[in-house]
Amino acid sequence: MYVRLMANFKGTDLDVHPLCLGGNVFGWTADKPTSFAVLDAYAAAGGNFVDTADMYSAWVPGHQGGESETIIGEWIAARGNRADIVIATKAGKDEPMDEPHVRAKAEASLRRLQSDYIDLYYVHYDDENVPLEETLGVFDALVREGKIRHIALSNYSPPRLVEAMAVAKREGFAKPAAFQPHYNLVERGVFEDELQGIAQREEIGVVPYWALASGFLTGKYRSDGPAVDSARSETAAKYLDDRGRAVLSALDQVAAEHDTTVAAIALAWLAAQPTIVAPIASARTVEQLAGLLPMAEVELTDDQLKVLDEASAGS
Numbered sequence: 001m002y003v004r005l006m007a008n009f010k011g012t013d014l015d016v017h018p019l020c021l022g023g024n025v026f027g028w029t030a031d032k033p034t035s036f037a038v039l040d041a042y043a044a045a046g047g048n049f050v051d052t053a054d055m056y057s058a059w060v061p062g063h064q065g066g067e068s069e070t071i072i073g074e075w076i077a078a079r080g081n082r083a084d085i086v087i088a089t090k091a092g093k094d095e096p097m098d099e100p101h102v103r104a105k106a107e108a109s110l111r112r113l114q115s116d117y118i119d120l121y122y123v124h125y126d127d128e129n130v131p132l133e134e135t136l137g138v139f140d141a142l143v144r145e146g147k148i149r150h151i152a153l154s155n156y157s158p159p160r161l162v163e164a165m166a167v168a169k170r171e172g173f174a175k176p177a178a179f180q181p182h183y184n185l186v187e188r189g190v191f192e193d194e195l196q197g198i199a200q201r202e203e204i205g206v207v208p209y210w211a212l213a214s215g216f217l218t219g220k221y222r223s224d225g226p227a228v229d230s231a232r233s234e235t236a237a238k239y240l241d242d243r244g245r246a247v248l249s250a251l252d253q254v255a256a257e258h259d260t261t262v263a264a265i266a267l268a269w270l271a272a273q274p275t276i277v278a279p280i281a282s283a284r285t286v287e288q289l290a291g292l293l294p295m296a297e298v299e300l301t302d303d304q305l306k307v308l309d310e311a312s313a314g315s
């Protein structure tokens with residue numbers, strides 16, 4: 001049987017499972033016991049790469065942000081597995097990305113994660129009001145202090161990504177190791193038009209988010225299907241247009257050929273694209289996770305990649 005190997009961020013010692021587990025559900029659509037169960041099931045399947053952010057789940061009434069990090073920190077403390085898990089978290093987005101704010105944010109994340117280091121620390125959103133030298137400079141200082149192992153960037157525009165990489169090089173800062181863009185089978189252009197080429201040239205590993213288009217690419221949103229009970233249904237259902245239906249039909253065909261889930265094929269397609277280290281997807285139950293993990297056992301043929309490429313072209 002084919003099994004996708006652990007993936008590596010070039011130039012680093014970070015070896016990660018080919019599916020990065022999205023953490024925005026923890027404390028939002030998954031309560032603490034369910035979050036622990038999802039994390040346990042992911043680790044039992046060999047998973048070691050968990051993505052979160054200091055702002056998750058601030059949009060929930062009564063929450064402040066940090067709930068997801070707190071749950072992950074409690075899970076790691078309970079399981080005693082800190083050394084086995086690669087934790088990615090992010091600093092952003094409502095406060096300036098200047099030195100005092102970034103330092104305060106990093107310390108708060110470390111406290112919630114109950115750890116003295118973060119493996120991959122992202123600038124969540126580019127802050128054009130603070131010089132890149134300052135933002136990347138404080139991230140670099142945190143690397144030298146041992147508080148973060150690697151710097152990463154998310155949601156940068158193509159010119160700003162180029163500029164950030166140039167600043168890091170010119171200033172002698174630690175090289176950003178990862179980039180996190182919005183990218184999936186129904187949202188291709190924003191990444192493929194320019195960012196993919198930049199990532200390739202800069203040798204920066206890509207970790208795409210919304211890999212399932214908020215659940216649309218699991219195949220549970222269909223024109224003739226039942227209404228979906230999900231906090232994400234409004235975002236996901238908007239993809240149900242002609243192209244979305246064509247993508248689902250291609251996914252159905254390829255999933256049948258592999259005797260696996262539609263979601264596993266959508267994730268395997270992403271994993272097969274140039275520069276991708278591991279797609280990020282979340283699961284709010286152990287059952288949902290079981291539908292995602294088979295992505296590690298799917299190797300798409302050239303013909304299958306073509307079917308999926310053609311159905312999703314122009315998105």
Ligand SMILES: NC(=O)c1ccc[n+]([C@@H]2O[C@H](COP(=O)([O-])OP(=O)(O)OC[C@H]3O[C@@H](n4cnc5c(N)ncnc54)[C@H](OP(=O)(O)O)[C@@H]3O)[C@@H](O)[C@H]2O)c1
Pocket residue numbers: 021022023024025029051052124154155180208209210211212213214215216218220229230231232263280281282283284287288289290291292
């Ligand atoms: N850098 C950034 O700016 C940024 C932005 C957004 C997200 N992210 C990261 O990316 C991660 C993934 O994004 P996301 O969680 O919003 O979206 P997603 O991975 O595209 O969709 C995940 C959602 O799909 C549904 N689902 C998953 N498996 C399923 C299955 N087997 N059957 C049916 N439904 C299933 C679940 O939602 P329901 O059950 O509610 O339908 C699940 O929460 C986040 O957790 C976060 O870590 C980063």
